[in-house]
Amino acid sequence: MAEHTQKIHFIGIGGIGMSAIAGICVSNGDKVSGSDLRLSNLTQQLAKSGALIHEGHDASNIAKDTDIVVKSTCIRNDNPEIIQAVKLGINVVSRGQMLRSIIDKASFSVGITGTHGKTTTTGLISHVLAYCEKDPTVLIGGEVDSFNGNFKLGHSGMVVAEIDESDGYFRNIKVCSGIVTNIEREHIENYGSMDNLVEAYKEFVNRIDECGFCVYNGEDKILDGIIKKSLCKSISFGIDKKFDICAHNYTYAKNIEFDLEAYGSVLGRVKSSLIGRYNLMNILAVVAVGLEIKLDFVQIAEGIASFKGVKRRFDTVGEFDGIKIIEDYAHHPTEINAVITAAKNYSLGRVVSVFQPHRYSRTKDLMKELTNCFYSADILILTDIYSADEEKKKDINARSIYETLDKTRFEQALFLEKEDIPELISGIVKKDDIILVLGAGDIKDISLEIVREIRNSRID
Structure with a gap:
């Protein structure tokens, strides 16, 4: 695919879409750099492939000889790297524009x-x-x-x-x-x-x-x-x-x-x-x-x-004593209901659903639907909203979902801080239960901790 080597900088390189485009550019021989507020396995893999990765956004991350700056959707025009790129006369394009340029070829x-x-x-x-x-x-x-x-x-x-x-x-x-x-x-x-x-x-x-x-x-x-x-x-x-x-x-x-x-x-x-x-x-x-x-x-x-699936799409991350811990990216009510229903059909035991809402704007827009999509679960645990860099809104919170639920339709319905979930859940699950960890945010970070808590509680 290579036509000629370019020097490309990605602002928000850790995003799943941005990192894919950056990976193609690295593989294609381009000189790639990028920045993100949070480093991850994806940014580590890019660094191993030869990309220069910066933690945090700073004007100094933009080299004068950069050909193109690609910005993630969440990056605002007052970002210091955007300001520096404009000052240097570097072409700034969106993630979508960069994807389009690959498809066009x-x-x-x-x-x-x-x-x-x-x-x-x-x-x-x-x-x-x-x-x-x-x-x-x-x-x-x-x-x-x-x-x-x-x-x-x-x-x-x-x-x-x-x-x-x-x-x-x-x-x-x-x-x-x-x-x-x-x-x-x-x-x-x-x-x-x-x-x-x-x-x-x-x-x-x-x-x-x-x-x-x-x-x-x-x-x-x-x-x-x-x-x-x-x-x-x-x-x-x-x-x-x-x-x-x-x-x-x-x-x-x-x-x-x-x-x-x-x-x-x-x-x-x-x-x-x-x-x-x-x-x-x-x-x-x-x-x-x-x-x-x-x-x-x-x-x-x-x-x-022969297809084995995609990570965080009904992805089994651990199993102990007949209990399966499954991650899924589902964050829209239709997706949530579909995944819980699939788990219910699949499970020999109960379905314990853990959900973290994603974005204040989505939670507000889909509040009614979110209060009605969990009822196939036996046990429901809600935690607070993952902002995805949106500004916090005082009038929108996950407790509103919890308070509107008909809790009589669950064996248990709980609202917990994210860090309290692993220990509590290890005390309520039984053999053959499925634990669904649902959401597009950082709720995935507790999945392996849930596995450890369940293992430790049963070994002890």
Whole structure:
């Protein structure tokens, strides 16, 4: 992919999307530097690959000979590094613009967007393409076991990218082919209204190459209305024979298995170690793309069967005395309900859900939905909001969710400080229970501590 070496600085390099782009640039031979308020495993991996990583933001981090500065969505214009870059006359671009520049150079691109399921779908299609020896370049919003990270530099000219819709820039990205998993109310703080959000999806779909195709969730009525007005070929998927790609004779409680039907013909059985209806839908989207680009169905099915998943997507991080501790990134009410339901079907015991709300703006906008999405759990533990660098708002807090809950529908419902959860939870779980640690923030930091507390309490 390399054209010529550039010196690129990333402000907010530790973000999952930013670090993927930075990783591609490092792998491509560019000289990469970056800064972030919090260092992480992702920044450590970039440093090992040759990137210069700074902890904290400072004007001195911007070298005079920098060609491009890439800023994360959360970086404001009064950031000292932005001010310095402008002073030096360096071109400052957004994360979305940088992603677009990578996609624009591809000979063939697949862009995956939607409210839910983007990361797993991107990870799975990337894995299947690699299994079929297509060697794609991949940028993804999660860490995939298949290539031990959130990016992979391929050499085929094909690019597969998860395209984040949160800041609205995705409407400016043109791909050869697209997957739209679903559309729900989300990121309204950036869009202003649901109508504006839907309009942005329309623009994304309408920018797909007319010679390409869009794979979409046919069960989503909003999305169905958008796709019918698009210029490119459209391919619907869903768990019903009325869709182009569909599943029947299916199960998804302990694992996924189904007969795949394409355009009225049954092609064969598909099996996966993933669970849940939502993952069955993700798999259907991947099969649709694979068939459209003329991959062999048997190879597609083999690739799906060998996929081990994405970190923090129903990811088992520990098990002791029959108790499983599972992390999931779910933070939207629909995702939360889907994951708890899947866990309930999967578990031999109870489901203990631990949830940390993500962002004040999201919590305010989805407060009603958040109070109604946990009722499949046996025990619920809530903790306070992870701000994600938003300014704290005194009138919005997680206790409002807790106080509105019908607590009689749970065996127990508790509100705790995050650091108090591991010790308490070790005293209430039983053999065969599943503990779900849910949220997009730093709630993941207590997962291994929960494992340790459970192990220690039972050894003692």
